[in-house]
Amino acid sequence: MADKCDLCLLGLIILSSLLTGISGVKDHVFISSGGNVRLSCNNALSDCKSKTTWIYSNRFRHSAAVELITGGKKNKDTEKHERLSLEFDCSLNIKNVTVEEDYGLYSCRQYVNGQKQGPDADVYLHVLHVSVSPSSSSSSSSSSSSSSQTEISPGRSVTLSCQLYSDTGFSCDQWVSSEGVELLWVNQAGVDLKTDSRYQILSSSDQYHCIITLTTTLLNEDNNSEWRCRLTHRNQLQTSVRYTVKYSGEKTLFSDRFVKTFTHWLYSS
Structure with missing residues (x-):
């Protein structure tokens, strides 16, 4: 009986290998x-x-x-x-x-x-991509392979949309359940932002996109803070996109100080 079971198991392995070869x-x-x-x-x-x-x-x-x-x-x-x-x-x-x-x-x-x-x-x-709600930006923005920065100001609400673009033919929900794909917003320390009531985290999907959005009202201490949209596949980190908060007021403050210092030096000479 055991020999027959071993032969059945061997047959299943061979069949599986043949099917893999046929499907590519x-x-x-x-x-x-x-x-x-x-x-x-x-x-x-x-x-x-x-x-x-x-x-x-x-x-x-x-x-x-x-x-x-x-x-x-x-x-x-x-x-x-x-x-x-x-x-x-x-x-x-x-x-x-x-x-x-x-x-x-x-x-x-x-x-x-x-x-x-x-x-x-x-x-x-x-492909994983992060975009910023247009109403959140008060000036220019730029992005690269791993991070994006948008000049904004404290007191404003900002919404970040992290989207995974796929073309597997399956809905995001099906893919998540079968392949263990997950999107998370985390802080610099890697802590899930869902645990902080400051942040509203919402997930949605359609046939070609997995989407997770982060919405929060910016505080003064958020300047230079970094949030990351992290993609894991079967609990293994695959890629991430960083978003760094940069307040536009810093440039204005620096410029004012420079002008005042330069003017004082000019008239003192």
Whole structure:
């Protein structure tokens, strides 16, 4: 009886391996907007550069699949060709990732003598991005791969929206429950801001976005404070975006002091 069970288990393992081979290799990569990312080609052949084609698709944008790399060479007709490069191991590099152009499904395909070899290696690229409510900003704002700063003032309400852009075909709720994806707002010490009544934290979702918003009224002591939107996948930190509070009044105060000091020096000379 035990031998039969062992044979059944072995059969299930072999069947699982065959099904994985048929469906192809799938990977998930998480990056914050503005960052650089490397997508691995898990089905690469030896001397793969001349044999590799990378294909991009995005169901949310309803655009046809686009060949970014064909036979190891970049397709210059694509919008993002200047930000792409192909590594010696046939992985795809993307610089300055944007939510407008880059999140979605990437498929690495191998050809030999014009014949497709094996299944595609699929990589889902998920992009994390933070935006500030327009009414919260009193002057200019800037963002980078890991942080953003907006000049605002104490006493004002600020709302930060952290969005994870994905194109898996599943709703955010389904994905969270099956894959253990979680978005959190934390302070510099890594403490969940849900534990502080000062902050209103709300989660929402649709088919292509997981969203978590933070709303609070700024205090004087918030100047130079840092809040982070953190993304974890199966309890492992994948990426985060920092938001640093910078009060615009500091620039004005500095400028006034500089003018007064310069004027006093000018008339004293």
